[in-house]
Amino acid sequence: MRPRKAKKIVFKSAEEMxxxxxxxxxxxxxxxxxxxxxxxxxxxxxxxxxxxCWKFCPEPSIDVVDEWPVIDYDYCKGCGICAExxxxxxxxxxxxxx
Amino acid sequence: MSPExxxxxxxxxxxxAEELMACGHLACQGCGATLAMRYxxxxxxxxxxLCIPACCWAVIDGPYPYSSLDVPIYHCAFETxxxxxxxxxxxxxxxxxxxxxxxxxxxDGGTFDIGIQALSGAAERNDDIIYVxxxxxxxxxxxxxxxxxxxxxxWTTTTPVKHFKNRPKKDIVAILAAHRIPYIxxxxxxxxxxxxxxxxxxxxxxxxxxxHVYAPCPTGWKSRPEDTIKLARMAVQNGYxxxxxxxxxxxxxxxxxxxxxxxxxDFLRLQGRFRHLKPAEVAAVQAEVDxxxxxxMRSCAG
Ligand SMILES: Cc1ncc(C[n+]2csc(CCOP(=O)(O)OP(=O)(O)O)c2C)c(N)n1
Ligand code: SF4
Ligand code: SF4
Ligand SMILES: [Mg+2]
Numbered sequence: 001m002r003p004r005k006a007k008k009i010v011f012k013s014a015e016e017m018x019x020x021x022x023x024x025x026x027x028x029x030x031x032x033x034x035x036x037x038x039x040x041x042x043x044x045x046x047x048x049x050x051x052x053c054w055k056f057c058p059e060p061s062i063d064v065v066d067e068w069p070v071i072d073y074d075y076c077k078g079c080g081i082c083a084e085x086x087x088x089x090x091x092x093x094x095x096x097x098x
Numbered sequence: 099m100s101p102e103x104x105x106x107x108x109x110x111x112x113x114x115a116e117e118l119m120a121c122g123h124l125a126c127q128g129c130g131a132t133l134a135m136r137y138x139x140x141x142x143x144x145x146x147x148l149c150i151p152a153c154c155w156a157v158i159d160g161p162y163p164y165s166s167l168d169v170p171i172y173h174c175a176f177e178t179x180x181x182x183x184x185x186x187x188x189x190x191x192x193x194x195x196x197x198x199x200x201x202x203x204x205x206d207g208g209t210f211d212i213g214i215q216a217l218s219g220a221a222e223r224n225d226d227i228i229y230v231x232x233x234x235x236x237x238x239x240x241x242x243x244x245x246x247x248x249x250x251x252x253w254t255t256t257t258p259v260k261h262f263k264n265r266p267k268k269d270i271v272a273i274l275a276a277h278r279i280p281y282i283x284x285x286x287x288x289x290x291x292x293x294x295x296x297x298x299x300x301x302x303x304x305x306x307x308x309x310h311v312y313a314p315c316p317t318g319w320k321s322r323p324e325d326t327i328k329l330a331r332m333a334v335q336n337g338y339x340x341x342x343x344x345x346x347x348x349x350x351x352x353x354x355x356x357x358x359x360x361x362x363x364d365f366l367r368l369q370g371r372f373r374h375l376k377p378a379e380v381a382a383v384q385a386e387v388d389x390x391x392x393x394x395m396r397s398c399a400g
Contacts (some may be wrong), residue, residue, distance in 0.1 A: 009163065023165035026120035030160070035127065048099075051110035055290060056327050058132040059121050067109040075121035079128035080324030093324075 036078030046090035053082035123166035128323025130313035141297035152176040153205035179204040180220040183227040206247035221277035234315035278347035279306040286312040288330035320370025332365040337391040
C-alpha cells in the first residue's frame with residue numbers, strides 16, 4: 001500500500017519556507033471522502049477479482065489488499081464509476097448518512 | 099467458483115501496479131482528465147517531468163507546497179506548454195540527462211487554441227518531447243467556455259442554447275500529422291490498456307510525439323459522474339472519437355476496428371450539454387461523424 005495521510009504543513013513565517021519552489025509531498029491530509037453523498041459498498045461474495053473497479057477509480061481510492069479490492073473511504077468521492085463499471089454489479093451505491 | 103478457489107485467485111491487474119498519483123487531489127467526482135494522468139504516469143514511470151500550463155490539472159494537483167503527483171511539475175503560462183517542455187528537455191540534456199521523459203500536459207484550450215503556436219514550433223523542430231492534450235472539449239477550469247475543440251451542437255457558457263456551437267471541432271491530429279512528426283496517437287480513458295501500450299511505445303521514440311486523449315468532464319458536459327467511462331467508451335465505439343495512431347505523418351493505423359458503429363444519439367442524450375438538440379441537428383452530428391470516419395478509413399487504405 002502507498003504511504004497515506006501525510007500531515008498538513010504550516011509555515012509559521014516566510015523564513016521557514018523552502019527557498020526553492022518545490023513540493024513537500026502529497027496533500028493526503030485533504031480527506032476527500034467528505035465530499036461523498038453516496039458510498040460504494042462491495043459485496044465480496046459476488047466479486048470475481050476482475051480488477052475493473054481498481055482500474056477505473058479516478059482518486060485512486062481502491063486498494064488491492066490480500067488480492068481483494070478494498071475501498072479507502074477517507075478519499076473515495078463517491079463518483080459511482082466503480083459500481084457502474086463492475087461487470088457482476090456487486091458494488092452498491094448506498095446513501096451516506098450523517 | 100468455490101469460495102476456496104476464489105480466495106486463491108489473484109486480483110487481475112491489466113495496468114502497471116505502480117501508482118504515481120496520490121489521493122487527496124482536487125478533481126471533481128468522476129473526472130476523466132484525472133484518469134488520463136493516472137494512466138500516463140503508469141506508462142512512463144517516475145523518470146518523467148511534466149510541464150503543465152493553466153488548465154484544470156494546474157489545480158487538481160493541489161496548492162503549493164503540495165503535489166499529488168510523484169514526478170516534478172513545472173507550472174507554466176497558458177500558451178507555453180510545448181516551449182517550456184522544449185526548454186526543460188534542453189536543460190536536462192545540458193546536464194547530461196538524456197533519459198528523462200519530458201511531457202507537456204495541456205487541456206484542449208491550451209492546445210487547440212492558445213498553445214498551438216508553441217506546439218507547432220516544437221513539432222516543426224521535432225523537439226524531443228511528448229505532448230499530451232487531454233480533451234474535455236471546453237475551457238473547464240474557468241467555467242465552461244467554448245474552445246475550438248468544442249464539438250458542433252454543444253452548449254457552453256459562451257455558446258448558450260440559443261446560439262449553440264455551430265462549427266465542427268478542429269482536427270488537431272491532422273494539423274500535427276501535417277508537421278510529419280514521428281508519432282501521433284489518440285487515446286481514451288475508457289481504453290487504458292490501449293493508452294498505456296501506445297504511451298510506452300511513444301516513450302521509446304525520439305522526436306515530438308503527440309497524444310490526443312478523450313477525457314469526459316461531468317461538470318462541463320452536464321453528465322452523471324458515474325457515466326465518465328461509459329461516455330468515453332461510447333464515443334470510441336460509435337466513431338465519435340476513434341482510436342488510431344499516425345507514424346511519420348503518413349502511416350495511419352486504426353487501433354480499434356469497428357465492424358458496425360452505433361448511432362451517436364444515445365451518446366448525445368446522456369449529456370446535458372446536447373439536451374437542446376433537435377432531430378435534424380442530431381442527424382447533422384451523425385453526418386459529421388460519418389464523414390470523419392470515412393476520411394479516417396481512406397487515410398488507412400493508403
Ligand atoms: C494567457 C492566459 N489567458 C487566460 C487564462 C485563464 N485560463 C486559465 S485556465 C483556462 C482554461 C483552460 O482550458 P483548457 O486548456 O481546455 O483546460 P481545462 O481547464 O479544460 O482542463 C483559462 C482561459 C490564463 N491563465 N492565461
Ligand atoms: S469490478 Fe466488481 S467483480 Fe471486478 S474486482 Fe471490482 S468489485 Fe470485484
Ligand atoms: S465511487 Fe468513485 S471514487 Fe469511490 S471508489 Fe468508486 S470509483 Fe473510486
Ligand atoms: Mg478543456
